[in-house]
Amino acid sequence: MENRQQQLQKKDGAKVPDPTTTQTKGKPRLLLMGQRRSGKSSISSVVFHKLPPSETLFLESTARIQKDSLNSFMEFQVWDFPGQIDIFDNPNFTFDMDAIFGEIGALIWVIDAQDDYLEAVARLNATILHLQRGYPHINIEVFIHKVDGLSDDYKLDIQRDVTIRIQDELSDQGIENAPVNFHLTSIYNHSIFEAFSKVIQKLIPRLGQLEAMLTNLCRTCRFEKAYLFDVNTKIYIATDSTPEDMASYEICSDYVDVIIDFTEVYGSWQRTQKWRDRLEGEPWNQPLEDQAACEWAESGMVLTDAQRPIMLREVDRFLALVAIMKEGSYDKMPQINMNVDVVVKGLTEFFEITKPKETRVTDKGVPSGGVIQT
Ligand SMILES: Nc1nc2c(ncn2[C@@H]2O[C@H](COP(=O)(O)OP(=O)(O)OP(=O)(O)O)[C@@H](O)[C@H]2O)c(=O)[nH]1
Numbered sequence: 001m002e003n004r005q006q007q008l009q010k011k012d013g014a015k016v017p018d019p020t021t022t023q024t025k026g027k028p029r030l031l032l033m034g035q036r037r038s039g040k041s042s043i044s045s046v047v048f049h050k051l052p053p054s055e056t057l058f059l060e061s062t063a064r065i066q067k068d069s070l071n072s073f074m075e076f077q078v079w080d081f082p083g084q085i086d087i088f089d090n091p092n093f094t095f096d097m098d099a100i101f102g103e104i105g106a107l108i109w110v111i112d113a114q115d116d117y118l119e120a121v122a123r124l125n126a127t128i129l130h131l132q133r134g135y136p137h138i139n140i141e142v143f144i145h146k147v148d149g150l151s152d153d154y155k156l157d158i159q160r161d162v163t164i165r166i167q168d169e170l171s172d173q174g175i176e177n178a179p180v181n182f183h184l185t186s187i188y189n190h191s192i193f194e195a196f197s198k199v200i201q202k203l204i205p206r207l208g209q210l211e212a213m214l215t216n217l218c219r220t221c222r223f224e225k226a227y228l229f230d231v232n233t234k235i236y237i238a239t240d241s242t243p244e245d246m247a248s249y250e251i252c253s254d255y256v257d258v259i260i261d262f263t264e265v266y267g268s269w270q271r272t273q274k275w276r277d278r279l280e281g282e283p284w285n286q287p288l289e290d291q292a293a294c295e296w297a298e299s300g301m302v303l304t305d306a307q308r309p310i311m312l313r314e315v316d317r318f319l320a321l322v323a324i325m326k327e328g329s330y331d332k333m334p335q336i337n338m339n340v341d342v343v344v345k346g347l348t349e350f351f352e353i354t355k356p357k358e359t360r361v362t363d364k365g366v367p368s369g370g371v372i373q374t
Helices: 004-008 040-049 053-058 097-101 118-134 152-172 191-201 207-221 246-266 269-278 329-354
Strands: 029-034 066-071 075-080 104-112 139-145 180-184 223-230 235-239 293-297 300-304 309-314 319-325
Touching: 029 040, 029 118, 040 053, 040 066, 040 075, 040 191, 097 104, 097 118, 104 118, 104 191, 118 139, 118 152, 139 152, 139 191, 152 180, 180 191, 191 235, 191 246, 207 223, 207 235, 207 319, 207 329, 223 246, 235 246, 246 309, 246 319, 309 329, 319 329
Parallel strands: 029 075, 029 104, 104 139, 139 180
Antiparallel strands: 066 075, 223 235, 223 319, 293 300, 300 309, 309 319
């Protein structure tokens, strides 16, 4: 009699990790699925392992399910499925639905926009129909991928065509309002990080509380935009309530990159501060390659480019608060820093509270997160 783990094994030898083992239980899981060569491994490598996009050309085809456990502001997993595995239409593949979909946060289906995608859409429809029966709550995130080099009109035509094909098929099968979302992505620009930010935000309990804290901070400090970044992946897990603005996200994301490079050269954030202290005199204005200049505020770093100063403040070893300040905010830095201190404390408490109980340090009730009126 096969035991559970043996049942989970693919007949041709691939193992499907058994979620009943402690290392996988309770961690939201992102499944990357789609046709062969659609870009799944590239996406995972670029976003979660900082692989330069150009080096994805040398990635080997995925032969078995690649499971990544990522320790960040929250622990989650990314499972990269080989394109040739169609788990619902593969007699060689026996698996336990719960083993794969039981702890799922989202199913990310990657479609290669530069290829004929009709078969990919048909497979996605079949997968959604299977899942809707047992797991109707699963977020289906469709990455219409490799859109670099396509005109904006053509991208939107593809997105419209894919959307209609999926919604019509689900409707024909009597499924209305399935949680299916569409994203235009490429590893060669920020769009893949923006898309993952949207996917991960749906996994964060009480996200609205984070957004309210950032909205309040923007209002009292006159910030144009504020983000809470996961610095390792450049995914932003929360932003304030002002409309999404890709340009602001890109500026702040690039800035996080610059700081991470500094800390990789000078060690921790505190040591980066020491590095700054070694420079003479006033907060330094060192022209960086992009003609920006970096000045230190008392407890954070402020990058001043030609238009708008950007403030960055460490929240913990995973997260940083990044905000685009309005011109002329400099004279209010003391009040801004006081407010940022209060919000950083509130964010720290928030993540303490939302962590699984066994890993929580203290239980302080609702995080403060309020700000001092300036
Ligand atoms: N132009 C472009 N090429 C991409 C992009 N993402 C991935 N690729 C390329 O697509 C090819 C296949 O990428 P993979 O990540 O190996 O695809 P996969 O879906 O993991 O393939 P299997 O392992 O066979 O399932 C590689 O040559 C990548 O460089 C993108 O956004 N734009």
